[in-house]
Amino acid sequence: MSEPQRSALTPAARDEHLARLRAATAQTPLDVLVVGGGVNGAGAAFDAATRGLSVGLVETRDWASGTSSRSSKLMHGGLRYLQMLDFKLVAEALRERDLLIQHTAPHLVKPISFVFPFFRKVIDRGFIGSGVMLYDAMQSVGRKRAVPFHRHLLHGKMLEVFPALDGEKAVGALEYYDAQMDDARFVLMLVRSAAQHDAAVANYTTVVDYLHEGPRVIGVRVRDEESGEEFDVHARETILAGGVWTQEQQELAGADAGLEVLASKGIHITVARERIPAAPDTGIITQTEKSVLFIIPWDEYWVIGTTDTPWTQDPRDVGATSDDIDYVLEHANAVLADDLSRDDVIGVYSGLRPLLQPVKKGSDKGSTKVSREHTVMEVEPGLTAIAGGKYTTYRVMAEDVVDFALKDSQPGRPSLTRTVPVIGAQGYEALKRDKHEIARRHGWDETRVDRLLFRYGALLTDVLALADEDDSLANPLEHAPRYLRAEALYAVRAEGARHLADVLERRTRLDYETRDRGVAAAEEVAALVGPELGWDEATREREVAAYREYIAARLEGETTHSDEQVAARLDGIAEVPRTR
Known part of the structure; x- marks a missing residue:
């Protein structure tokens, strides 16, 4: 493959990354462990890894499965924040954009x-x-x-x-x-960029406890949701990038103080x-x-x-x-x-x-009045949390939280992400110039090639290699013709997809780009990715059934009239089947 091999999130690579996390003992801890695989967590892991630190990143579900795959898909300065006189945030966001x-x-x-x-x-x-x-x-x-x-x-x-x-x-x-950008794909590219710089990254790993030595947090205990195994991961510094789950994680850590986050x-x-x-x-x-x-x-x-x-x-x-x-x-x-x-x-x-949340609990102040500027806080010794901000300023937030976490232990390691490109950027312009030849060689129109370039950048060469090896992979999915069969396969061979929903909702965006929310494509995609993930027929059927049930619950929720009613429809309905 043309990309550095260590950035490919293959099933075997996940095993290797988990082994590296297990090896982070009290005697050989990671420099930084990041909890949370949204844009802030992925950005922090990338930032820390480019500084030459040993880094781990864990996420309880799939990468970007929370807020970071459900945005307006804009990298913008935030024009409306000028009305709030939030000039600093707007200037920062425009610079980062x-x-x-x-x-x-x-x-x-x-x-x-x-x-x-x-x-x-x-x-x-x-x-x-x-x-x-x-x-x-x-x-x-x-x-x-x-x-x-x-x-x-x-x-x-x-x-x-x-x-x-x-x-x-x-x-x-x-x-x-x-x-604009594809939010879920952007996070995935950050995760792969962190892995390219030797970070150990693992989705579907849940933090079940925080490890303490006296008052200091020295790591976490995680559960691999794929196998049920629990193990400790030690780290000199732990960063919590939990988004709307920040307070839940702070309570799990037993923190007396912390950030208050409004959803x-x-x-x-x-x-x-x-x-x-x-x-x-x-x-x-x-x-x-x-x-x-x-x-x-x-x-x-x-x-x-x-x-x-x-x-x-x-x-x-x-x-x-x-x-x-x-x-x-x-x-x-x-x-x-x-x-x-x-x-x-x-x-x-x-x-x-x-x-x-800058106001006391119980206040009736509306959420639209809350500033989007971020805050970094030491909630316990060894545990730093970050919250707030906006998607566009993820890099600044990552730099700030890593700087803060390292201020006492390793202050001489500056951030490099202002100059280090996200994976897929290097070689992109040359590939873009060749798009007519790519279209001709594979019998695609230029619209399809433009889509592929926007999704993969220079990593498109690896998707094309799959199509060159097997002509059938160059064909579109039958019920989702915007995507190639090769893209579904690439999702598990290089992009860390572990379940059918990971492919249908985040590697592709079929849950809102097709009227059936990706249900019709589920069987074909499951048949493509199942052998790569070691699924037998029963597992494949469970994956398809779980996705259909999840989409049915979402559709039923869309007929309700209150948050309480829609939450009741979705309560206990997961997009992936229980693996244990």
Whole structure:
């Protein structure tokens, strides 16, 4: 394979990584152990590993299976945070966005334009225009611009750029630029980047206890969810990147103090691209009374969201209600000329934003008022937690938390992630120049090759190698033609997928890109990946049955009218079968 072998998360590699975690004893501890495999945890592991430290990363489910695979899929500065006067966060996010586009992850992050419609000609053009002008000015300080400058659109030009807008309501608009990415794939690439730099990484490993020596945390006890085995992992410093599970983990560690995190639910729907006519790679942003509404182009689809409502149920049972879906449709229809209906909804996904809670428990202050700036805290000696922030600033958060954890033990090891690219970046531009030849050689159109490049970057050569070895793998999946059969196989051979849902929900995105939420493709994918994972027929049937049950529960939840009702439908329903 063209990539360094140690970054490939094969089934055999997982065994080797677990062995390395077991070998982290009291006499030979890891320098850093990270708990939590979302973007913050993966980013911290990558940061620490590039410093030359011995690093471990554990995640109780699949990589990015929580919040980090259920975002708006934007790497953006956070235009709405200018309204909150959160200039520091916006400036930081814009700087990080540009770094990703220009240097560290150009294969995973690409520019996208948004039209911001005006409904009051003078007031909106003045107020919104001045905000976006400041937004753009903050991108031009001391560096080359990564995206074009904004422009004002008069009524006719607005409808030329975005014909689907309601021209009777919108009197004009402004077009500005941000960036988008595939959130789950971005986290996976960070995990593989950490592994490339010798981190020991293992999904489906649950922290069941924290190890102490006196008051100090010296590691964790983990359970391998695939085998049921429990073992200790010792570390000089442990970093908790638990997201909405932060407080649960702090309590497990017996911490007297810690971070308070507020869970806020956000849902998105997908509709067919042809349903909303617009210029290529151009979306809509508008403000609602509760949140910001995005209509985001996503290949053959639109991703539309989001909501922002407090979630007080078990984080494992988050789901969208019928009222959530209607809310998103209502606010999309408020700006579109041709109304969308429930029949237009292809898929729905929901997640929880982990927001720092700056007010006392019991306060009625809304979650939309909570700052997105992150906080790092030593919750116990040897245990550092991080929470807050936003997706775009993951690298800064990783640098901060690793710096903090190492401040006493190893202060002379600076972060290198400002200059070290995410895996798949090196060689990407050359491969991109060859995309016409790739399309010709495999009989694909350029749209498919563009999709593949955006998913894999330079690692596409390894996917192509599978197709070259077996012509049948160059064919699309029968019930999910946007994806190749080779991609399903590559998910388990190199990307750490352990279960059918890992492939259908995160290596691909079939749970919201097809009307049946990936159920029709389940049998074909299970047949492809089963032999790689050592499944017998009974195991394969359990995997398919578990996924179907999980999707059925989600669909049933989408008919409910309260968070309590949707959580009850999802309670105890896992996307993967119990393995023990």
